[in-house]
Amino acid sequence: MNYLDGKSAPGREDRLKANTAFGGTCSQMRNSARNGCFPDGGCLNLAGRRFAQTQGCQFTLSLATLNTLRNAVIVMHSPIGCGACSISNVGVNKSYKQLRDPLATGIIWLNTNLDEVDVINGGEKKLRETVLFADQEYRPETIIVANGCVPALIGDDVDSILSDLQTQTSAILVPIHCEGFKTKVMATAYDAVYHGILKNYIKMPERREYIAEPDLEKLKEQYRISRNVNILNVSSMSRADELELQRLLNAIGLNVNFIPCYAEPEDFTYALETSLNVSICGTHDDYFVQHLKEKYSISFLIDTIPIGRKNTERWILKIAEHFDLQEEARQLISAENEQLDKSLEPYRKTLAGKRVFLGGGEVRIVATAEIIQDLGMKVVGFKAHHLDQFVEPIFESLAEIDDVVVDVATNQPFEQVNLIKRLKPDVYIGHTGGHNISAKLGLPILPLFGPSYNYLGYSGTFEVARRLNRIVKNGQFNKKLAQNTRLPYKKEWYEKDPFTYIKKEDVV
Structure with a gap:
C-alpha cells in the first residue's frame, strides 16, 4: 500500500472504492457494500448523479486538520476565497492549542491570492514570496503549503519550489496536495494531510x-x-x-x-x-x-468508534486484548454500565418512541444510532457523506435497522429535505453546518459534534441523552422558524422519489 513515493495520495474512489451516491435501505446498502454492486446490477463504486446540488471539497476539509497543528503557519496556495471557512475555527483552535501549551497561538495563515493574471503566468513567484515572508515574520517550526485547484490546473511545481526554499528557511516546509477537483470523496483530505505528515515529520526519535x-x-x-x-x-x-x-x-x-x-x-x-x-x-x-x-x-x-455503550465496550476490549488486560477491562465496563443505566433512566421516559433522522459522516451517524436505540428512540433514516468498508463493524451494535432508509450523499440537501418530509422524524441529528434545511422544517436539532460537546465514551452517552432531552422539550424556536420561512423546492419535488437523480445503470 506504499503510496509515499507519489506526490499525493490517491483518491478514495480508487483506493477504497468509496461511494458517494446511494439510495435505499440499510439491508440493501450492506449487501451492496459486500458485493460491490447494487441489488439491480448497477456498480456501487461508479454510481453518480444526473443532478447534483452541492459537493464537498477536500481542500477545506484538509484545513480542518492542518489548522489545529501547533507551531505552524498555513500557506493557502490558491485564490483568496479558498479556505475562508478557516475564520470560523479561529477561537476554537486557539483554545484547544492552549489546553496543551499555554503559550500557543491561534491560527496563522497566509494566502497567495492567485488572480486571473496568475492563471496565465503561473503563481510560483507568489508562492516563493509568501513562504519566505512566513518564515521571516513568524519564525514557525513548520510552514505547510496547502495546494488548491488553480495552481494544480496551471501546473505550479509546488514540491520543487519548497525543496529549493528549504535551504533558505529555518522552518520545515511541507506540501499538502489537496486539490478539490481531484476527488468526489472529500474524506480523501485526511489521506492528503497524512501523506504530507508521513513524508516530512515521521522519523525514529x-x-x-x-x-x-x-x-x-x-x-x-x-x-x-x-x-x-x-x-x-x-x-x-x-x-x-x-x-x-x-x-x-x-x-x-x-x-x-x-x-x-x-x-x-x-x-x-x-x-x-x-x-x-x-x-x-x-x-x-x-x-x-x-x-x-x-x-x-x-x-x-x-474497528469502531467509541460512541454509545456497546461501541465503547467493544473499543475498550479490542485495545485490552492487545495488552492482555481483558479482565481489567471487563471490570471497568461493568462498573461504567451500572452507573450509566441509573443516569439514563429519567431520560428514557421522555425520549422513548421519538423518531430520529441522522446525517453526517458514515461512522459517526451509525455509532450515534446506538445511543438512540439505547434510549428507546427509533432511527428512521441516515444520510451519510460517503460509504466505505469502515462502517460495517458498527452496524453490529444496532438492532432492527434493515428497513431504515439510507441516503449516501456529500451534502445534496435536496435529497435530505425530501426524505425528512416523507419520514417525519421528531428530531434531526446532523453534521455541523448542515442544519439549516432541517431547522426550516421545524425539527429540533442536535449537532452531531461540537468543540464543547462530549460525545465519546460513557460520559458522552449521558451527555447526548441529557441534551436530547432538553431540545425535545424546547423546540419552539425551530417551529416558529418553519412557520415564517420557506424552502426553495417546488411541491412537485416532494412527490418524487428522493433518489430520482442517482444513476444506477453505470457498469464496468
Missing part, C-alpha cells in the same frame, strides 16, 4: 539511542513504550472526548497520546514510541496507521 545497555533506565523506557497507546483524534472531537477516552484507558493501566490534531511536529516523531495506534474513526486514519505498520511494524486497531 534519536533519544532512544542515548540509553546505554543493559541500563535499568532502558528497561524502564521499554516498559513505558510497551504500555503506550496513540489515539488518532479528529478535529470533530472535543477536549472532553479526549479526557474521557484517556480516563478509560488509564483505568486499565495504559498511557495515552493524542495525534494528529493539536499536536506539533515533534509529537509525530515521538509518536513512534508506542505499542499500538488506535483509530477513532477509520474514515480518518487508515492511510496513516497502515503506513506506520508497513514501515515501522507498529500494530494498529481500526
